[in-house]
Amino acid sequence: MKCFACKAEIQDYSSICPQCGKDPQPNPYEAPNAGWARPASNPSEGDATGGIIPYKNPKALIAYYLGIFSGLPFIGFFLAVPAVVLGIMGLRDRTRNPAIKGSIHAGIGIGCGAIFTLLWGGLIILFIITALTRGR
Ligand SMILES: [Zn+2]
Structure with a gap:
């Protein structure tokens, strides 16, 4: 067709x-x-054209929302990890087909996801270490 x-x-x-x-x-x-x-x-028409929501790149879009909500305490860690994964997948799709856009959304997802993965991951490790050392 x-x-x-x-x-x-x-x-x-x-x-x-x-x-x-x-x-x-x-x-x-x-x-x-x-x-x-x-x-x-029109590949020159980038993501910057008025904050267009990348409907054609759902991975980047989901990564963006997961990245934002990964700032929530407790459940944030479980959103931050998939935000990074989906963000990278969204970026790869964007590289293959620039028309679907979404690199900014994917980038925000990866950025927020990475920060909160480290933050919540660090807190969880700290919590475990504290719990273990207290037992002795
Ligand atoms: Zn076509």
Whole structure:
């Protein structure tokens, strides 16, 4: 099949076009010719264009929210680790297909996740050491 947005030849079951990162199916909510008028892909249009939410890069988006909520006490540690993992996965997807965006979201996820992994991880280790030394 051909992508509706950029006319690239793609696999029939693709939900995201590897060329332009858009939905290759005609979107009934858009004007019929909107997809055709747009340029095929625009890598120069970076993440900085007005804080666009990277819907096409769910890993980066989830990493972003996990990274933010990893600041919560107790459960934060269990959010911080997947935030780093998903952030790295989101960045790899972004490198493969720049049109999906999300490098800023992934970066925030990795940054916050790494900080809170160290913070909560350190506190947990400190707590264990304290508990062990107190037993003697
Ligand atoms: Zn396309």
